[in-house]
Amino acid sequence: MKRVNLARLPTPVEYNKRLSAHYGVEIFIKRDDLTEFVGSGNKIRKLEYLMGQALAVKATTVFTCGGVQSNHARATAYVAKRLGLHPVLFLRKTVGDVLQGNRLLDEILGAEVIEVSNEEYEHVEEVYAREKERREARGERVYTIPEGGTNELGIMGYVRLIDELEGQMNLDEITQIYCAVGSVGTALGIALGLSLKSYNIQVVGINVTKRSKEFFFDRARAILAKLKSSGFNVPGVLERLTILDEFSGPDYAVPSHEDLRIIKEAARVGALVLDPVYTAKAFRGMVESAPRTSRILFIHTGGTFGLFPFAELFD
Numbered sequence: 001m002k003r004v005n006l007a008r009l010p011t012p013v014e015y016n017k018r019l020s021a022h023y024g025v026e027i028f029i030k031r032d033d034l035t036e037f038v039g040s041g042n043k044i045r046k047l048e049y050l051m052g053q054a055l056a057v058k059a060t061t062v063f064t065c066g067g068v069q070s071n072h073a074r075a076t077a078y079v080a081k082r083l084g085l086h087p088v089l090f091l092r093k094t095v096g097d098v099l100q101g102n103r104l105l106d107e108i109l110g111a112e113v114i115e116v117s118n119e120e121y122e123h124v125e126e127v128y129a130r131e132k133e134r135r136e137a138r139g140e141r142v143y144t145i146p147e148g149g150t151n152e153l154g155i156m157g158y159v160r161l162i163d164e165l166e167g168q169m170n171l172d173e174i175t176q177i178y179c180a181v182g183s184v185g186t187a188l189g190i191a192l193g194l195s196l197k198s199y200n201i202q203v204v205g206i207n208v209t210k211r212s213k214e215f216f217f218d219r220a221r222a223i224l225a226k227l228k229s230s231g232f233n234v235p236g237v238l239e240r241l242t243i244l245d246e247f248s249g250p251d252y253a254v255p256s257h258e259d260l261r262i263i264k265e266a267a268r269v270g271a272l273v274l275d276p277v278y279t280a281k282a283f284r285g286m287v288e289s290a291p292r293t294s295r296i297l298f299i300h301t302g303g304t305f306g307l308f309p310f311a312e313l314f315d
Contacts, residue, residue, distance in 0.1 A: 001049065001052075001153070001156065002049075002052035002053060002055070002056045003048050003049050003052045003156075004048055004051050004052040004055060004083070005048065006036070006039065006044050006047060006048050006051065006079050006082070007035040007036055007039070007044045007045055007048060008034070008035060008036055009035070009164065010164045010167070010168065011030060011031045011032050011034045011035055011164075012030075012031050012034065012168075013028055013029070013030050013031070013165070013168045013169050013297070014028065014029050014031060015027070015028050015029075016028075016029055016270045016272060018269050018270045018271075019266065019269055019270035019272060022265075022269045022270070023287045024292050025287065025290050025291075025292055025293075025294055025295075025296060026294070026295040026296065027287075027296060027298060028169065028174070028295070028296065028297045028298070029272065029297070029298045029300050030161075030165070030297060030298070030299045030300060031300050032045070032299055032300055032301055032302060033273075033279075033300045033301070033302040033303070033304060035302070036075075036078075038074075038075075038078045038105060038109075039075045039078045039079055039082075040075070040302045040304065040305075041071050041075060041301055041302025041303060042157075042158075042179075042186050042299070042301035042302060043071060043072040043075040043076070043148070043149050043302075044075050044079065044157075045157030045158060045160070045161065046148075046149035046150070046154035046155065046156075046157040046158070046185060046189075047075060047076060047079050047145075047149055047154075047157075048157055049153045049154060049156045049157055050143075050145050050149055050151075050153055050154050051079055051080070051083060051085075053143070053153060054083075054085065054143035054145075055083065057141070057143060058141055059085060059141045059142065059143035060085060060086060060140050060141045060142075061085065061086045061087075061088060061135060061140045061141065061142045061143070062076060062080050062085050062086070062087055062088070062142070062143050062144075062145060063088050063090065063128050063131070063132065063142060063143070063144045063145065064076045064087070064088075064089060064090070064144070064145040064146075064147075064149070065089070065090040065091070065116075065121065065124045065128075065146075065147055066089070066090075066091060066092075066147060066148070067091065067092050067094075067252070067253055068091050068092060068093075068094045068103055069101050069102045069103055069253065069277070069306050069309055070089075070091065070102060071102060071277075071278070071301075071302060071303050071305070071306060072147070072148050072149055072183075073089045073091060073102065073106060073111075074102040074103075074105050074106055074109075074305065076089070076145060076149075077089060077105070077106050077109045077111035078105070078109055080111075081109050081110070086112065086140075087109070087111040087112065088111070088112045088113075088114060088131070089106060089111050089112065089113050089114070090114050090116050090121075090124055090127060090128070091103075091113055091114070091115060091116070092115075092116060092117075092118060092121050093115045093116065093117055093118075098309065100308050100309050101305045101306055101307070101308040101309040102305045102306060103309075105305060114127075114131070124147070125144075128144050132144065146183075147183050148182055148183025148184075148185050149183075149185060150183040150184060150185030150188075150219070150223070151185075151223060151226075152223050152226045152227050152230075154185050154189075155185045155186075155188050155189035155192065155223065156189065157189060158185065158186050158188075158189025158190050158192075158193060159189045159190075159192050159193040159196065160193070161189065161190060161193060162190070162193030162194060162196070162197055162199075163193075165297075166197075169297075171199055171201065172199070173295055174201055174295055174296065174297050175201065175202070175291075175294040175295055175296060176201065176202045176203070176204050176290060176294060176296045176297070177190055177194075177201055177202070177203050177204070177296070177297045177298075177299065178203075178204045178205075178206065178282060178283075178285070178286040178290070178296060178297070178298050178299065179203070179204075179205055179206070179282060179298070179299035179301060180205070180206055180208050180278040180279060180281060180282035180299075180301055181205035181206060181207045181208065181209075181216060181243055181282075182208050182209060182252075182277075182278060183219075184205065184216040184219055184220055184243075186205075186299065186301060187203050187205035187241060187243070188220045188223060188224075188237070188241065190203050190299070191203045191237050191238070191240040191241045192224075192234060192237050194240055195234045195235070195236050195237045195240060196234055201240070202240060202241075202242055203240055203241050203242070204242045204243075204244065204285075204286070204289070204290075205241065205242070205243045205244070206243075206244055206247050206281055206282040206284075206285035206286065207243055207244060207245045207247070207248050208247075208248055208249075208252060208277065208278050208281045208282065209248060209252045210248060210251055210252055212245060213243035213244075213245050216243055217238065217241075217243070220237075220238060220241065221238070224237060224238070244285055244289060246285075247281050247282075247284055247285035247288070248281060249281060252277075253276075253277045255276035255277070255280060255281070255310065255313070258284060259276055259280040259281055259284060260276065260280075260313055260314070262274070262280055262283060262284045262287075263275075263276065263280045263314075264314075266280075266283060272300075273304060273307075274300075274303075275302075275303030275304060275306045275307050276306065276307065276310045276313070277303055277306050278301055278302075278303045278306075279300060279301060279302075279303055282298070282301075283298065286298055
């Protein structure tokens with residue numbers, strides 16, 4: 001399994017004293033918003049493995065997909081350019097698309113953007129296949145990366161996170177690890193890593209989409225089945241994973257008033273900057289659902305560039 005070094009690791013773990021006092025629960029934060037700058041966030045850990053394979057198969061072009069302000073698409077475009085590959089981003093069409101935030105960085109990096117409808121996005125693998133056939137007929141070598149970098153290879157970035165955490169803190173004192181769930185790869189990788197090391201810690205994923213938790217458990221089971229078929233079988237992974245649906249807000253990438261409130265609150269109380277799409281929903285889900293006596297670890301998955309398209313909501 002080839003891996004290419006892309007992230008600036010290890011990212012720090014910080015105990016936030018003011019937020020802990022404010023919410024009445026001990027909060028440690030794994031600062032994966034600091035994995036890089038332009039490539040920042042959780043996706044770059046997955047991309048270390050995915051791009052390693054892309055280089056191994058001598059790809060010239062990488063495909064991936066996401067929403068118009070996708071952190072994953074932006075990170076993929078950035079690391080592809082670092083490695084001399086051509087990024088092609090299949091992004092969902094949106095009304096009034098403005099070049100700012102992640103989308104501005106896609107443009108500056110020279111990523112090729114192909115807009116797809118919501119209906120096409122639900123079958124994006126078919127869109128990939130048609131475009132891949134066309135490009136490979138003219139000599140390109142295409143490597144496709146799924147939504148969020150979530151597959152049996154990409155999740156290894158978060159399996160590896162557990163080794164990193166062991167060198168930074170006493171994991172036996174942590175009762176839950178919280179993170180956002182947009183494609184389930186981060187949460188599943190952490191649960192798998194904990195299972196490999198036999199830690200009795202619950203991973204709580206806060207669903208930020210309008211897909212149900214059953215959708216994500218189905219995806220997780222499919223990934224684990226692929227790993228098992230290749231001889232990598234670890235029992236008890238899904239028993240360590242809980243997914244909460246009730247904090248997703250009005251829609252994916254649409255923050256609620258409570259999400260906007262907690263962005264300001266976390267920044268003003270604890271100097272913690274969250275984003276409206278992922279981390280605000282995840283942080284709110286954490287502080288509203290965590291038992292008051294618990295000691296918890298929050299995975300800050302980044303998304304800072306995604307704040308800027310929402311500037312008018314903070315007037």
